Amino acid sequence: xxxDWWSLxxxxxxxxxxxxxxxxxxxRPVAAMIAERRETAEATLKAAADRQAEDKAALADIEKTRxxxxxxxxxILAAAQDQAETASKARLAEEASAATARASAASAAIAKDRRxxxxxxxxxxxxxxxxxxxxxxxxxxxxxxxxxxLEWLLQGIRAQPEAMRLAxxxxxxxxxTTATALDAAEQDRCRAAIGxxxxxxxxxxxxxxxxLIAGIELRGRHLEVGNSWRADLARIGKELxxxx
Amino acid sequence: xxSPLSSVVLFHLGPVPISEGVVVTWGIMAMLVLxxxxxxxxxxxxxSPTQAFLELVVEAVDxxxxxxxxxxxxxxxxxxxxxxLFIFVANWTSLxxxxxxxxxxxxxxxxxxxxxxxxxxWFGVRAGGMxxxxxSFASPTIFMVPLNIVESVTRSFSMMVRLFGNxxxxxxxxxxxxxxxxxxVPIPLMALDLLTxxxxxxxxxxxxxxxxxxxxxDAKPSADDPERKSP
Numbered sequence: 001x002x003x004d005w006w007s008l009x010x011x012x013x014x015x016x017x018x019x020x021x022x023x024x025x026x027x028r029p030v031a032a033m034i035a036e037r038r039e040t041a042e043a044t045l046k047a048a049a050d051r052q053a054e055d056k057a058a059l060a061d062i063e064k065t066r067x068x069x070x071x072x073x074x075x076i077l078a079a080a081q082d083q084a085e086t087a088s089k090a091r092l093a094e095e096a097s098a099a100t101a102r103a104s105a106a107s108a109a110i111a112k113d114r115r116x117x118x119x120x121x122x123x124x125x126x127x128x129x130x131x132x133x134x135x136x137x138x139x140x141x142x143x144x145x146x147x148x149x150l151e152w153l154l155q156g157i158r159a160q161p162e163a164m165r166l167a168x169x170x171x172x173x174x175x176x177t178t179a180t181a182l183d184a185a186e187q188d189r190c191r192a193a194i195g196x197x198x199x200x201x202x203x204x205x206x207x208x209x210x211x212l213i214a215g216i217e218l219r220g221r222h223l224e225v226g227n228s229w230r231a232d233l234a235r236i237g238k239e240l241x242x243x244x
Numbered sequence: 245x246x247s248p249l250s251s252v253v254l255f256h257l258g259p260v261p262i263s264e265g266v267v268v269t270w271g272i273m274a275m276l277v278l279x280x281x282x283x284x285x286x287x288x289x290x291x292s293p294t295q296a297f298l299e300l301v302v303e304a305v306d307x308x309x310x311x312x313x314x315x316x317x318x319x320x321x322x323x324x325x326x327x328x329l330f331i332f333v334a335n336w337t338s339l340x341x342x343x344x345x346x347x348x349x350x351x352x353x354x355x356x357x358x359x360x361x362x363x364x365x366w367f368g369v370r371a372g373g374m375x376x377x378x379x380s381f382a383s384p385t386i387f388m389v390p391l392n393i394v395e396s397v398t399r400s401f402s403m404m405v406r407l408f409g410n411x412x413x414x415x416x417x418x419x420x421x422x423x424x425x426x427x428x429v430p431i432p433l434m435a436l437d438l439l440t441x442x443x444x445x446x447x448x449x450x451x452x453x454x455x456x457x458x459x460x461x462d463a464k465p466s467a468d469d470p471e472r473k474s475p
Contacts, residue, residue, distance in 0.1 A: 003351060012355040014273060016359060018330055021276075022325070026276075027302065033287040033288075
């Protein structure tokens with residue numbers, strides 16, 4: 001076995017040249033392409049990451065806007081609710097006031113109706129009492145009744161102030177009204193008694209008014225003395241009305 | 245049968261004898277360079293299946309360099325990758341009838357080992373300068389200088405003998421079996437020879453990376469030695 005030094009040298013040169021050629025035409029272009037593709041991929045990934053970051057920021061903005069919408073909606077709802085509550089309270093107050101007014105009006109109407117009814121019944125009762133008193137008066141002794149009423153008239157005159165009695169006595173004419181007609185003797189007797197009570201001799205004119213039921217009344221410009229059942233019934237009716 | 249230990253001279257260029265191994269090497273070179281030119285003409289950002297395969301090869305070489313040498317593969321890719329590709333293709337030329345692998349001849353293996361020896365010096369000087377390279381012989385101590393000098397020669401010699409022995413023995417065995425048993429019997433041995441050829445190409449490339457990485461690491465200026473600057 002021997003070594004061919006020429007072959008050794010040629011093979012060394014051959015492999016060295018092959019190293020250079022493959023480095024020039026294979027390893028370097030492919031490695032450069034790998035690096036370029038890697039840079040492109042990294043750039044693409046970076047762009048995607050940037051886009052993702054932008055999308056996240058946009059999403060955050062959207063979420064923020066949504067939160068603003070929600071807050072605004074809550075505020076609007078709260079304002080609407082407050083407004084509705086205020087309107088409801090006002091409406092309730094109005095309705096309550098109106099109801100109170102209607103109740104007051106109804107109470108007043110009821111009271112008025114009651115008063116009217118009471119007045120009507122009082123009037124009816126007075127009319128009935130007058131009628132009953134009139135009928136009862138027809139059964140009484142006319143002379144005795146007239147004497148009693150004359151006596152009450154005289155007491156009423158005497159109860160008047162003296163100045164009023166003197167003024168009445170000085171009048172030219174007084175009117176004496178009776179329920180039934182008096183004969184001349186009775187008129188003279190009444191005239192004398194009244195003149196004595198007044199302290200003078202006034203001219204007295206006698207008239208008849210059946211509405212008096214019973215009694216004798218005296219009227220003048222300065223004096224008026226009511227002395228009849230009609231006046232008594234009217235006074236009693238007023239007293240009952242005030243008492244009710 | 246011609247002894248695989250002998251080199252057959254096919255013709256002479258002047259005084260220079262051109263052996264069969266050299267001619268086959270030229271053929272391999274032409275095929276590899278032509279294929280490289282043709283395949284790398286249309287590289288694009290959207291790789292074709294062929295481009296993807298080429299990138300896979302380059303990425304595999306880069307990955308091996310990173311894992312073995314712990315450096316960036318750029319300066320070493322062409323040398324290591326070409327060593328692997330050439331030895332791989334050369335070993336597999338035994339599939340071509342009538343062609344002996346160039347690596348089955350001692351001159352080719354010696355040339356490859358010589359290139360590794362020179363590459364170790366080149367990358368060592370490149371990493372640490374002349375002073376750094378020669379200082380690497382004193383690693384880890386000054387007393388290791390003689391042993392490291394002997395080792396730098398003997399490890400290249402061992403690479404040569406390992407590749408030559410494995411490839412030559414395969415060719416030798418296949419030749420013997422073929423001469424004794426006929427046509428189909430050597431096929432399993434030929435398949436085994438292909439596997440051996442691929443493994444030997446890988447081993448040769450890995451050993452070259454280990455030797456270069458060792459001298460590059462030792463030749464690099466350390467932090468506590470400010471006088472040694474990288475070139």
